[in-house]
Amino acid sequence: xxxxxxxxxxxxxxxxxxxxxxAADRLICADGxxxxxxxxxxxxxxxxxxLDSIDAxxxxxxxxxxxRLVAHPARKDKTDLELALGLxxxxxxxxxxxxxxLGGRLDQSLANLLLLAQPEWATVSVxxxxxxxxxxxxxxxxxxxxxxxxxxxxxxxxxxxxxxGVNLTGVEWPLVDATLQLGSTWTxxxxxxxxxxxxxxxxxxxxxxxxx
Numbered sequence: 001x002x003x004x005x006x007x008x009x010x011x012x013x014x015x016x017x018x019x020x021x022x023a024a025d026r027l028i029c030a031d032g033x034x035x036x037x038x039x040x041x042x043x044x045x046x047x048x049x050x051l052d053s054i055d056a057x058x059x060x061x062x063x064x065x066x067x068r069l070v071a072h073p074a075r076k077d078k079t080d081l082e083l084a085l086g087l088x089x090x091x092x093x094x095x096x097x098x099x100x101x102l103g104g105r106l107d108q109s110l111a112n113l114l115l116l117a118q119p120e121w122a123t124v125s126v127x128x129x130x131x132x133x134x135x136x137x138x139x140x141x142x143x144x145x146x147x148x149x150x151x152x153x154x155x156x157x158x159x160x161x162x163x164x165g166v167n168l169t170g171v172e173w174p175l176v177d178a179t180l181q182l183g184s185t186w187t188x189x190x191x192x193x194x195x196x197x198x199x200x201x202x203x204x205x206x207x208x209x210x211x212x
Contacts (some may be wrong), residue, residue: 001025001157003093006044007081007112011105011166014040014055018098020129024097028088034058036100046070048087054107085126086153095125099123102130106184117159117205132155135209138201146170146197146212154197156187157207170194180206 004024005087008031011017018040021027029037031049038058047054047062048070053096062069073082081101101112115139116126128135137159138144146154154171156163158180168175172191180187199208 001093002094002095002097003088004034004097005030005081005084005088005097006033006085006099008035008104009100009109009112011036012099015129018042020097020099026088028084032080032082045066047085048072048084050074050076052175057060063124068191075145079111082115085115085121086189089121089124090100093124095129096121098126098128098142098205099130101128105144113207114159116207118183132209133209135207138206138208140201140205142167142201142202144201144208145200146192146199146208147195148192148197148210150194152192153209153211154190154192155209156190156199157209158182158184158204159186159207160204162199163204163206165198165200166206168197169199 002024003026004021005028014193021042027037027042027044029044029047029104031051032053034044034047034054037044043065044067047066050072051069051072070087085096103107113128113135116128122139161182163180166175167182168195173192
């Protein structure tokens with residue numbers, strides 16, 4: 001099953017989002033993300049969160065449409081997006097795409113990206129999709145196929161103090177048994193030289209950002 005989660009951030013390309021969501025098996029809204037779904041003319045399968053961003057008339061329409069509402073206390077230890085992602089994984093999603101996760105508050109945007117590094121999702125394909133950009137985490141011991149077009153921008157952002165044994169082929173600036181350091185910008189703004197690049201990571205976690 002592939003789930004799409006709509007968060008409450010910016011939605012830079014609504015039409016692309018609509019096409020992407022319609023191809024999904026399940027649409028989950030993280031509280032305020034429900035407004036994006038309504039504006040796109042879509043009915044979510046599930047709405048998750050403290051539901052403080054949904055007014056009474058909207059809630060009534062959702063309930064009348066058979067939408068499942070999973071309410072959490074306002075004083076909680078996780079964001080609405082993390083709760084939605086946890087629900088999607090717990091209910092069997094093998095792939096989860098997160099939309100409208102960025103924009104607005106810097107702390108929320110950063111936390112939403114770092115959600116991808118959680119060990120709970122290690123066996124699930126979780127991606128952040130922001131307009132023409134897609135981001136996901138590659139973990140130590142994994143090999144990733146990076147598909148796009150020649151000239152597409154590719155960046156690697158280390159998420160652990162050290163990411164070692166990094167091999168990257170099919171790009172303008174290949175890497176051979178490289179070590180990346182947290183906070184370094186060395187591997188920002190590479191580019192695909194072929195339609196498919198290949199990334200191997202021996203140890204650590206790296207955030208891959210591909211802009212087509």
